[in-house]
Amino acid sequence: MMPKRIGAEAVPSLLSPGMRVYVQGSTSEPVAILEALRTQPQASQQIHYLSVVIPGINHTDFAAFHEEAKMTTFFMTSAFKHSFAQEKTIFIPMHFSEIYTYLDQLDSIDVVIIQVSQPDAQGYCSAGVSCDFMPVVLRKAQIVIAEVNGHMPHTYGSIRISLEHFDYIVEVEHPLPQIATLSLTPELVRIGQYAATLIEDGDTLQFGVGSVPLAILGHLTEKQNLGIHSGMICDAVVELVESGVVNGSQKSIDRGKIVTGMAAGTERLYQFVHRNPMVEFRPVSYTHSLEVMKQLDSFVSINSAIEVDLFGQVNAETIHGVQYGGTGGQVDFIRGSRLSSKGRSMIALLATAASGTRSRIVTQLSSGTIVSTARTDVQFIVTEYGIADLRNKSLGERAEALIAVAAPVFRPELTAKWDAHKRMW
Known part of the structure; x- marks a missing residue:
């Protein structure tokens, strides 16, 4: 009927x-x-x-x-x-x-x-x-x-x-929402430069939303044969496809295809996906499936956060105890990358907030702050000051690596507070 x-x-x-x-x-x-x-x-x-x-x-x-x-x-x-x-x-x-x-x-x-x-x-x-x-x-x-x-x-x-x-x-007959491309500060550019060093030719990428993932995508122009398997795609994908960087030719499944659940950007992106057989829109039961991601060799998860503490715990959804957003797919993709052969995951964030007056690398998440991603799931933390690799690190080694990518002005305070934690233990 x-x-x-x-x-x-x-x-x-x-x-x-x-x-x-x-x-x-x-x-x-x-x-x-x-x-x-x-x-x-x-x-x-x-x-x-x-x-x-x-x-x-x-x-x-x-x-x-x-x-x-x-x-x-x-x-x-x-x-x-x-x-x-x-x-x-x-x-x-x-x-x-x-x-x-x-x-x-x-x-x-x-x-x-x-x-x-x-x-x-x-x-x-x-x-x-x-x-x-x-x-x-x-x-x-x-x-x-x-x-x-x-x-x-x-x-x-x-x-x-x-x-x-x-x-x-x-x-x-109404236009779709237009999600404007954000301008990049020098700090975001440096994050993109560091993060790009963790991405290799032939990798399949997942990325979140916002200025930080955008900064990273903008620094992939020298890479080759990248693929995409993500919950969402943005305008930056169009540029990477048109420049030949993204072609999906090395994907172990869905070869030659960009797999996504949704698209959010400008009219340029919407025209790109219109009747484009290269782009396949799939439901969450596929895009966020651990069984699917396990089949993707060299799967790299790229997400952001509000703050990270010296244990490696990630808060991606609360500010001063107030809920902003939700858990989303961050943990789904981080765990999927761990199952992938040669998979990697990174959390990228600016080292400071509030015009440089507050560190996003903190000694310990404060009371009322939600842990979005557990310390045992975290691999790379990237800021404009470098990369902290937390893989197989002890408590002390984690803290040392994270202090090294905090803003220099906050490093003495973080070190002193961490030393106090150790004495307490």
Whole structure:
């Protein structure tokens, strides 16, 4: 049966109290439908929204639509501050791979709201720039409502969705979110230079989001035959492909393919992935799978953090005890790189914060600070002052290596505090 075509303003009438409603996040957020829900607040009475929002991209507080609405999220942003304080937003810390499992274990989802590309000649839409959780939520859905966006690229991978799979479609024409390329400071440039020395020709890369991974990608222009297997790709990938640096020719699986779960960037990136057979969008059950990463020889994980202590513990999600973002896929990929033959992982971060007045290399994570990645998972720590290799290091050797990549002005204090720790032991 073909879907019914409706306007976005008609979607709120399809909801009823007590429903569990999944709304797609990332760069595929169905913005026209969300605006309709925002302007018709009564429709969200006793609705429990569920969404995998991405900080920096998604800013909609679903729990604010109605005083009796709730929301479950796996990442925190400042947009959720008030509803979280009111206990209307439920934050569940999880590895990205476990979110997929969590969704798969739900009995059902009453309504799933997604955004897809226009159908091809055979009547199939693609997942566009965000495939991450699409298979599992479609499998669990009782009702599927799709924004069919003329601006959404038609992409390849594991998801082709027949129009018959949708109950309702809302035809829209709006551009995708534009994630501007960040400018690089001299400190970020130095981080990129150091990190690039850990990457070899033929490696397959995973990278997180933000200025630090971007700085590293920008220093790979002299490398050859790199591959990509990542949860997300950005504009820098386009440059690496066009320059011939990334071709995937040495990948042990998915040879010649860029594998990703989502794309977030500018129109240049979205045009690049449109009908590009080199780029395959796969769900989290594949991109974040340890079994898959184990098959990728020379798999290198590149991520960032807020601070690292002298034990090697990584905090990537709290500042002064306040939750920002979530655990994400950092640990998934770090552990995947460890299973890979000749795999490596690095955490790269600026050595200081607050205009140089606070060290990001700290003696010990303070009370209330979350450990995102355990010390036993960490391999390389990279700052603008060098590389700390923590592999097979004792407690003292770890501390010494990390102090050496801290900002010089903080090294005496870190050394003195570490010595005090040792005396306490």
